[in-house]
Amino acid sequence: MAPLRIGVLGCADIARRRMLPAMAAAEGVEIAAIASRDTDRARRLAQRYGARAVHGYAALLERDDVDAVYVPLPAALHARWTEAALRAGKHVLAEKPLTTDPVTTAELLALARASGLVLMENVMFVHHPQHETVRGWIADGLIGEVRAFRAEFAIPRLPDQDIRHSAELGGGALLDTGVYPVRAALHFLGDELRVLNAVLHSTPGRSVDIAGAALLSAPGGVGVQLTFGIDHAYGSRYEVWGSEGRLMVDRAFTPPADHRPVVRLERRSGTEQRELEPADQVLAAVRAFAAAVTSGARPDAHVLRQAELVADIQQSARNTLSAVS
Numbered sequence: 505m506a507p508l509r510i511g512v513l514g515c516a517d518i519a520r521r522r523m524l525p526a527m528a529a530a531e532g533v534e535i536a537a538i539a540s541r542d543t544d545r546a547r548r549l550a551q552r553y554g555a556r557a558v559h560g561y562a563a564l565l566e567r568d569d570v571d572a573v574y575v576p577l578p579a580a581l582h583a584r585w586t587e588a589a590l591r592a593g594k595h596v597l598a599e600k601p602l603t604t605d606p607v608t609t610a611e612l613l614a615l616a617r618a619s620g621l622v623l624m625e626n627v628m629f630v631h632h633p634q635h636e637t638v639r640g641w642i643a644d645g646l647i648g649e650v651r652a653f654r655a656e657f658a659i660p661r662l663p664d665q666d667i668r669h670s671a672e673l674g675g676g677a678l679l680d681t682g683v684y685p686v687r688a689a690l691h692f693l694g695d696e697l698r699v700l701n702a703v704l705h706s707t708p709g710r711s712v713d714i715a716g717a718a719l720l721s722a723p724g725g726v727g728v729q730l731t732f733g734i735d736h737a738y739g740s741r742y743e744v745w746g747s748e749g750r751l752m753v754d755r756a757f758t759p760p761a762d763h764r765p766v767v768r769l770e771r772r773s774g775t776e777q778r779e780l781e782p783a784d785q786v787l788a789a790v791r792a793f794a795a796a797v798t799s800g801a802r803p804d805a806h807v808l809r810q811a812e813l814v815a816d817i818q819q820s821a822r823n824t825l826s827a828v829s
Contacts, residue, residue, distance in 0.1 A: 508794045509536035511570035511594070513561045513585055515549050518599065519576040523626075526786040527574075528553055533794050536571075539564035561585060565592040572622075572797060575599060578667050579674025583608045586623070590615050595622040597793045600683050602804075604674045606811035613808060622796045625807045627687050629757045631788035634765040634780050635691060638744065638751055642692070646769065647746030653693060653722070654729045654743045655685035657757050658715070658736035668734060669712060676712035678704060678814060682732035684757045686718075686813050688742050689730065690806040693722040697813060702820035707735075718817045748772070759785065 510527060512519055515538065527533050539558040540546035546557040558564045565573065565588055572595035575585050583603040589596045590612070602625040603609045616623035629635070642650065658681060662668055668675040689697055697720050704713035715733035722728055731739075743752045749771035755763060761784035769776050795801070 505532065505798070507532050507534040508595075508797055509534045509569060509571045510574055510597075511537040511539065511558070511564045511567065511572070512555075512574045512576070513539055513564060513589075514575075514577050515540050515542075515545050516576035516599075519574070520549065522786050523574060523576065523790070524549075524553060526784070526790045529787055530790045530794060532798075533790060536569055537564055537567060562588070565589055565594065570594060572597065572793070574626075578670070579604055579679055580672060582674075583612065586612055587615065590619055590621055590623065593619070593621070595793075595797050597624050597626055597790075599626050601625070601674075601679050601811065601814065602807055603811065604679060606808065606815050609808055609811040613804075617802070620800070622793070622801070623804070624793050624796060625804050625810075626789060626793075627683070628785045628789040629684065630687065630691055631792050632759065632765075632785040633783050633788075634753065634756075634759075634767070635688075637780060638753060638767060639692065641751060641767075641769075642744060642746070645748075647744065647750055647771070648748030650693070650724075650726055650744060650746050652727045652729075652743075652745040653689055654745070655688045655756075656731040656739050656741055657681045657684040658731065658733035658739045660738060661735045669710060671711040676704075677714050677732050677734045678716050678817060681734060682716060682718075682730070682817070683810060683814060684740075685730040685732055685742070686817075687806060687810055688756070689720065689722075689728050690810060690813075692742075692744060693726060693728065695806065695809045696723050697721070697728065697809075699813060699816040699820050701824060702817040703824055704818070704821040713821075716817070716821065718820070720813075761786070 535553040537556040538550040543559045550557040573589040575598040702718040704716040714735045720728035752768040765780040
C-alpha cells in the first residue's frame with residue numbers, strides 16, 4: 505500500500521521533539537512536507553526527514569502530494585486550520601485540545617464525517633496499553649465495584665514567554681493539562697460524567713488560569729476528583745478506588761518510551777506492584793491515526809464529550825467565583 509503522506513503545519517516544539525521522530529519511525533507513514541511562515545526554519549527541519557519545505561500553511565494544504573495534515577499550532581488556531589485542511593480534502597491529526605469550545609468541536613467533527621475524512625485529536629496517553637490493562641483488571645473484578653476515581657496532571661512553571669500563558673492563543677492550565685485527567689475519567693467511566701463544582705486559579709499579571717480542580721460524578725454515585733496545573737511540582741497519576749481495593753498508576757500521561765509502567769494494587773490481602781512492558785505512546789498514536797485513515801474508522805469516541813466537560817468546568821469555576829465575590 506502507498507504510504508500515508510503527512511504534511512505538518514508549523515515547527516512547534518512537540519512536532520520537533522516527539523511527533524516527527526514518531527512519524528519517521530512509523531511504517532506506512534511518510535513525512536511529505538513541513539510548512540512554516542519562516543522558510544529557512546521549515547527548510548532546516550524538513551531536511552532532517554527528506555521532506556519538502558513549504559512557505560505558509562495555506563500553500564501546504566494546496567499540495568496534492570499531501571494526504572493528511574498534522575496541526576501542532578497553538579490551541580486557538582486549531583479550529584481555523586483544521587477546518588481549512590478538511591475543506592482541502594485532507595485527513596487531520598490535531599494537537600489537543602481540538603478546539604477551545606464544544607460547539608466548534610461538534611462542527612468540525614460533523615464536517616469530517618460529511619467529507620469522509622478522519623479527524624483525530626492527539627491525546628496520546630489513551631494509546632498506551634497500560635490503560636487497557638488497568639481497564640481489564642477492573643472488569644475482572646480485581647478491585648470490586650468502582651466507588652471513586654482521582655486523576656491529576658500538573659507541570660512545573662513555564663517560561664514567561666510560553667504560549668500557554670496567552671489567553672489569545674488558547675493557553676491556561678485547563679486547556680493544556682486539565683484535558684488529561686478529564687479524558688482519563690472518560691476513558692474509565694464513560695460519557696455520562698457530570699460536573700458538580702470546579703475552581704480555576706490565576707495570579708496577578710496572568711491572563712490565564714495556572715491551576716484548577718473539579719469535582720464530577722459518574723453513574724452509580726462514583727465520585728471523580730480532577731486536579732491540574734502549570735505551576736506545580738510535576739505530577740501525573742490516577743487512582744481507581746473500588747469496594748475491595750484500588751489501582752494506582754504513576755507517570756500515567758506522558759511516560760517515556762522506555763518507561764516500565766508500575767501499577768500499584770492495594771487490597772485487604774496486601775499491596776503488590778505489577779510491572780508492565782514499556783510502550784511508545786507517541787508512535788502508537790501515529791499508528792492509530794494511520795490505521796484510522798486506512799480503515800475509515802472514527803478514532804475519537806470521547807472528543808466531543810471532553811470538550812463539553814471542559815466548558816462545564818469553565819462555567820462552574822465562573823459560578824464559584826461569582827458566589828464568593
